[in-house]
């Protein structure tokens with residue numbers, strides 16, 4: 001079965017000197033073009049539709065959506081300190097970005113594709129139900145998880161490998177045992193949440209799993225985290241659908257943070273996620289673009305992820321290995337395993 005792509009470049013949602021600008025998706029598209037033309041039968045492109053009010057209100061209260069739409073009259077400007085900017089087109093761009101993710105979920109649920117990658121922006125994982133923040137307007141992955149549930153998937157697993165904590169997604173499902181949310185991120189950077197002790201509340205206690213990593217952690221750390229934490233957590237949860245907040249700002253070249261994932265490391269992470277999806281949910285897997293601000297590293301990371309989704313044994317790594325030695329994670333992982341009984 002083919003791999004599906006949705007592409008929402010949102011060229012009118014732009015601030016040229018901002019890291020989350022409209023040059024990001026064209027850079028990805030240039031990189032994937034040759035892969036797509038070589039593999040036309042294996043990759044299909046899907047036309048996204050804007051997310052409907054009904055789809056958005058599964059996560060965001062109508063009042064938030066109305067306020068955001070009304071703010072377009074005051075654009076261009078900033079709506080939080082991160083800084084999260086808006087242009088007059090941002091509301092429609094954000095609806096289409098969320099809709100691009102939903103189209104990818106539908107393609108997988110309808111059997112048009114085994115897996116999909118929603119190449120969309122603005123990103124979503126920092127947006128809480130009631131607050132746009134961290135370059136994010138709507139909580140794309142949370143909206144997608146609710147959509148998958150509305151279509152009959154009882155249990156949805158979300159893995160967020162963006163270098164920043166997926167605080168918005170976490171907020172949506174914090175008390176909800178039907179969604180297992182796992183975030184790996186660099187500790188001590190924006191947005192400041194994602195401590196190991198944030199494990200969910202009420203019925204959702206134990207269904208939020210945060211893996212903060214120290215600066216300079218990289219591929220070796222990721223390999224251990226997938227083998228010792230994420231794999232076993234999936235084994236216990238048995239998801240019916242796997243969604244991934246795929247941010248590439250954990251690459252060693254990224255200007256916003258200092259983890260040391262490589263392009264090959266992203267390939268291996270997506271390989272591990274694909275095998276979790278194949279083992280538990282018939283391969284049903286949708287990657288959703290979040291951050292990634294070094295455009296070469298972003299494009300190479302997405303390309304490597306597509307190679308993994310297509311079942312390749314390796315992917316090109318034009319940027320090479322990370323510069324610094326990685327810290328040891330032994331005690332940290334032992335603490336996490338005992339906290340989550342893994």
Ligand SMILES: [Zn+2]
Nearest residue numbers: 162164249291
């Ligand atoms: Zn990020």
